[in-house]
Amino acid sequence: MPAFTHRTILITGAASGIGLATAHHLAHAGAARLVLVDSDADALARIDLPCTLDLLPGDVRDEAFWDNAAAYLGDLDHAVVNAGVAGASGIADHDFAEWRRILSVNLDGAFLTLRAAMRAMKRRGGSIVATASATGIKPEPGTAAYGASKAALMHLVKVAAKEGAASNIRVNAVAPAGVETPVWDAVPMFAASAAEIGRDAAFAEIARAATPLGRFASADEIATQIAFLLSDNAALVTGTTLVSDGGYTL
Structure with a gap:
């Protein structure tokens, strides 16, 4: 298991699913401090892990939230850009407000999280993993907003990796299919x-x-893959998307 001793790690969407599984995995791999973000304050408050926890309930789409959260990030070592929402509708019938809801969380929120994490890591480097999706690679009816948001996220990861390299910041994504x-x-x-x-x-x-x-996949399986990409074992891996889809995109 990759070691995260003495590391500080930010995780968004931390109160359930892949985010919660990743928090458990990293805490038991020695993380010193986890900064956990989720819009569900009650679920966030129920998290109990064997490390220092900074619990930040809030909306990842809110720039003011990230301005305030900067004080908790300090010299951040790692970040997991995981907060996301889903929905399904054909394009011709798609409600624009629903389109904006999905894009604003999955892409605007990811951008603001990336920006905050990269600013916090600029002094000494670090690594970031974003949770994308195989639907950003393989088009399917009814996935316009979700798939588009995840396709854009994978490209954003590449741009972030190229920009972050000079500061020794690695940025990758994992793209599950069904979890x-x-x-x-x-x-x-x-x-x-x-x-x-x-x-x-x-x-x-x-x-x-x-x-x-x-x-x-189970959430725990994706968490182990995120941990690998964050870890020193993946020291030369940046700008990539690990497709973990059981062959779905073949």
Whole structure:
């Protein structure tokens, strides 16, 4: 397991799913301090981990939030740009307000998080991983806003990697396909299936149909991949997207 002893790490979307799994993984890998951000203040307050925690409830889309959060980042070592929302609609029927909601969290929020993290790392370097998605690579009906936001995020990661290199800041992304997290509850097709046959069966049914390996990832599996990309074991890896999709994009 990569070691994160004495490291300070920022994680957004930290109260559930991949963010929470990553927080647990890094805390048990020796992280000294985690700065955890989420819009769900109650869920954030329930997190209990064996390291120093700075819990910052807030909206990653809010520039003023990041201005205030800068005081907690200090000499940041690592950051996980993970906060995101999902939705599904065909383009012709897409509500513009819903389009803006998804883009503002997944892209505006990612930009503001990246900017804050890179500013905090500029003095001594560090590493950043963003949570993208295989839907940013493979187009599917109904994924216009989500897929576009994640495709843009993967390009933003490349730009950030090139700009950050001079300050020894590495920036990468991980692009899962299906991951068994609460974000699926916002997808009408999944929600209907889960109500009928149960969540586990719904995940299994979708995974068999969508991925050659026949299963989705767990949040813990994606957390280990994020930890690798953050760690010194990936010291020469920057500007890349690790596609972790069970063969979905083949």
